[in-house]
Amino acid sequence: MVLTAKHRSAVRLAHVDEQAVRLGLQPGLGLADARARVPGLDVRAADPEADAAFLDRLCDWAQRYTPLAGRRIGTSSVDLEFPYPEDFTLVLDIAGCAHLFGGEEALAADMAQRLERQGMTVVIAIASTIGAAHALAAFGRGGRLQAGEERRALAGLPMAALRLDAMTVDALARVGLKRIGDLMDGPRAPLTARFGRTPLIQLDRALGLADEAFSPRLPVAPYCAERRFFEPIARQEDVRAVALSLIGALAERLEAAGEGALRLRLSLWRVDGALAHVEAGLSRPSREATVMQDILCRRLDSLAEDFDAGYGFDCVTVAVTEASRRDAEVLSLAGADTALELTRFVDRVGARIGRGRVRRLKFYASHIPERASRAVPAHVAEEGSFPASDVLPGDPPERPIRLFAQPELVEAMASVPDGPPLRFRWRRVTHEVKRAEGPERIAGEWWRQEAPTRDYFRVEDAEGRRFWMFREGLFQVETTHPRWFVHGLFA
Amino acid sequence: MLRRQVAQLERARGRRDDRADPGAVEELAGVPVHDIAPAAVRAAPTSVFRGGRVANAWAGAETTALPFGHPEVDAATGGLKRGALHDVSPAGAPDMASATGFALACAGLLLRAAGRDSLWLWVRAEMAGREAGEPYGPGLAAFGLDPSRLVAVTAGDTADVLRAAEEGLAARAFAAVLIEPFGDDRRLDLTACRRLSLIADGGRATGILLRTGGVPGPTSAVTRWRISAAPSDGGRHPGNPVFAADLARNRLGPVGGWMMEWRIDEQSFRTPRVRPKTQGVGPLAVPLSGRLAAASGNRPSRPSGSGAVVPFRIG
Numbered sequence: 001m002v003l004t005a006k007h008r009s010a011v012r013l014a015h016v017d018e019q020a021v022r023l024g025l026q027p028g029l030g031l032a033d034a035r036a037r038v039p040g041l042d043v044r045a046a047d048p049e050a051d052a053a054f055l056d057r058l059c060d061w062a063q064r065y066t067p068l069a070g071r072r073i074g075t076s077s078v079d080l081e082f083p084y085p086e087d088f089t090l091v092l093d094i095a096g097c098a099h100l101f102g103g104e105e106a107l108a109a110d111m112a113q114r115l116e117r118q119g120m121t122v123v124i125a126i127a128s129t130i131g132a133a134h135a136l137a138a139f140g141r142g143g144r145l146q147a148g149e150e151r152r153a154l155a156g157l158p159m160a161a162l163r164l165d166a167m168t169v170d171a172l173a174r175v176g177l178k179r180i181g182d183l184m185d186g187p188r189a190p191l192t193a194r195f196g197r198t199p200l201i202q203l204d205r206a207l208g209l210a211d212e213a214f215s216p217r218l219p220v221a222p223y224c225a226e227r228r229f230f231e232p233i234a235r236q237e238d239v240r241a242v243a244l245s246l247i248g249a250l251a252e253r254l255e256a257a258g259e260g261a262l263r264l265r266l267s268l269w270r271v272d273g274a275l276a277h278v279e280a281g282l283s284r285p286s287r288e289a290t291v292m293q294d295i296l297c298r299r300l301d302s303l304a305e306d307f308d309a310g311y312g313f314d315c316v317t318v319a320v321t322e323a324s325r326r327d328a329e330v331l332s333l334a335g336a337d338t339a340l341e342l343t344r345f346v347d348r349v350g351a352r353i354g355r356g357r358v359r360r361l362k363f364y365a366s367h368i369p370e371r372a373s374r375a376v377p378a379h380v381a382e383e384g385s386f387p388a389s390d391v392l393p394g395d396p397p398e399r400p401i402r403l404f405a406q407p408e409l410v411e412a413m414a415s416v417p418d419g420p421p422l423r424f425r426w427r428r429v430t431h432e433v434k435r436a437e438g439p440e441r442i443a444g445e446w447w448r449q450e451a452p453t454r455d456y457f458r459v460e461d462a463e464g465r466r467f468w469m470f471r472e473g474l475f476q477v478e479t480t481h482p483r484w485f486v487h488g489l490f491a
Numbered sequence: 492m493l494r495r496q497v498a499q500l501e502r503a504r505g506r507r508d509d510r511a512d513p514g515a516v517e518e519l520a521g522v523p524v525h526d527i528a529p530a531a532v533r534a535a536p537t538s539v540f541r542g543g544r545v546a547n548a549w550a551g552a553e554t555t556a557l558p559f560g561h562p563e564v565d566a567a568t569g570g571l572k573r574g575a576l577h578d579v580s581p582a583g584a585p586d587m588a589s590a591t592g593f594a595l596a597c598a599g600l601l602l603r604a605a606g607r608d609s610l611w612l613w614v615r616a617e618m619a620g621r622e623a624g625e626p627y628g629p630g631l632a633a634f635g636l637d638p639s640r641l642v643a644v645t646a647g648d649t650a651d652v653l654r655a656a657e658e659g660l661a662a663r664a665f666a667a668v669l670i671e672p673f674g675d676d677r678r679l680d681l682t683a684c685r686r687l688s689l690i691a692d693g694g695r696a697t698g699i700l701l702r703t704g705g706v707p708g709p710t711s712a713v714t715r716w717r718i719s720a721a722p723s724d725g726g727r728h729p730g731n732p733v734f735a736a737d738l739a740r741n742r743l744g745p746v747g748g749w750m751m752e753w754r755i756d757e758q759s760f761r762t763p764r765v766r767p768k769t770q771g772v773g774p775l776a777v778p779l780s781g782r783l784a785a786a787s788g789n790r791p792s793r794p795s796g797s798g799a800v801v802p803f804r805i806g
Contacts, residue, residue: 338609338610338663338664341662341663341664342610342642342662342664344662344664345612345642345658345659345662345664345665346642348658349644349654349655349658349659352651352654352655352658353644353646353647353651353654353655357644357645357646357647358642358643358644358655359642359643359644359645360643361626361628361638361639361641361643362639363628363638363639369627369629372628372629373627373628373629373638375625375643378642383639384639386628386629386632386637386638386639391633391755393756394731394754394756396723396728396729396730396731396732396755397630397633397634397755398633399629399630399632399633400588400624400627400630401588401591401592401595401624401626401630401631401634402588402591402623402624402625402626402630403624403625403627403630404624404625405620405625427584427585429585435722435723435727435728435729436729437728437729458728458729459729460722460723460729462722463585463719463720463721463722464589464719464720464721464722464723464733464735465585465586465588465589465720466588466720466723466729466732488624488630489587489588489591489623489624490588490592490630490729491588491592491593491595491596491634491732491734491753
């Protein structure tokens, strides 16, 4: 079986399985050639996005071993010949984690067993540099390297194991440098002059002579607590109970550090390898276990319908993904009681129906009506105020209480050039205008885009319903057929 | 059966804790109050009754009423009862803005009494915002409410509206809670309504159930208002909001219908002045009473209003 991908308008093999290799097929071969060689070939199209998504999921799954798990380890090396991501390597930084699993070898064995149970073929290599581990995993047979053994272990591997692009590998091969060992003892200056710095930098990195940065896929949570089970747990109540006790542990550590949690993430590892995250946010840093438990439980409840435990979870972690210094000021404010209650309300309802749905109104200095008021999520909104209305006492309001996000087009009869509407039809009902006031002329903001001038009228129909209407465009200046809209409703 | 029980319960409660107007409560035919209460408690989902809320709810916590400022309405209702649920619905679909205005005016009464800095909550269904318009900050400010103290929740469906409203009524942060589901939804039944009433009962927040779209369903609110728009007395231009308020249900006293004008600068209702009816505006609008439209370079130099009346049809 082979997977194909389109490359420069030719369909080529992207990946081949073991049997295909035995038949002499290689990635990069044209599909027509391959078909000619092996008539009964099983051909499927490659799906790079699905592969990448799968690797991301696998990478998150690998966080059960260490918080530092990442994917992209290629340097600038882009395979120019065939730009299909060949990068199927996960990198885990297990420094300081291995002893939790009974040593590095036990960790590797555990991981291999779990992944093979999920139907994957994996090669695991452990080394003290990323380069060496990658070379061993991708081109060797995996295994574990002690520090200092890199030179010997890498010498026999092909040059491509240094994560060089195909052009460089070809160029090196043409002058007889085929194995990594060929680079190790040669003079460095001529190599750099001819092939650039990359080959030697990659070599130094693999040998531990140069540093290599590595970025984990998910940022490392500052606080994290986890629990593993020999027997997987499946009931929602159990999950909740475990989460609560983990939060209790986190709360103590937050207390000791004088910090408060802003975002929480509950991660559930299912036995069959699936991983579920439940995230919840707080609008003020908090370290009270009860508050955090409350928020997370509400979030869990709202997901109750999609809760799929399958064969159960064998590992549960709760992480504080965002923490900040707990603001001591908050507690000393005079109105702290209401402020605290508000915070709680925002967090609870936000956890339940979505944080973006709890909002505060913000004034924005614009004379375009729909821009003057904005709804901002409450957990990020700062306290602000609207300018006082400058209407004289006893005068009716100038702005409607409700505004349509999209002004609604109406059929209107009006006097030209700039009289108020006399009659209009809105939502299939005809309204006779009895009282009108206007126009209030609002021109478009010239520094944005050209928008027609609007003439706003406050009108009242025969039944006493009050509308905020505008005519779009100046008659005979901007348009010959001005359109009328209902933009808002007065009480 | 349930409905009858709840109705009996409400009447019984009316007798127990309404010192304001005991005479208005109908006689309860031989059913001891203590026998009814637990039945209703069982009828409502139990999760409401956490943390000793039952005790609070049934203790008849002190409630005060705020005068509307309209003598006849105040006489009938004893004012707007705080720590309770009120029901406001429009008489017809086009009256939704008036119903909103009346609900906001009630919120204005509550906020004025609770102090300038108190917060208020407006929970509305997404559809309500689309159909009747979103709350508009400058307009609310012009109406006398402080938009910067508003917490606006947009919920996807009625279940979420009710959930957020229950949280809002239980929280001690808000002086007024506007609850605006949209459409007639079976989830907004008597049980849901009863839950809201129970949480609001004796609490700090007063709930106003604003049924913008849809047929008014069963309610357990203290008062139910049906609001329609009424012509304002602004002369040739629209004046202060006037509502034709029909008190369709009142647990504390008689029902009735009144014209009520909302005075924005006083944050109070009053009886509208009776004026000789003005006729339609003709082709000329009255210039703005407040700020005048800015003189624009685009404006034609000839006097406005001299043009002929021409119908526009927009297809």
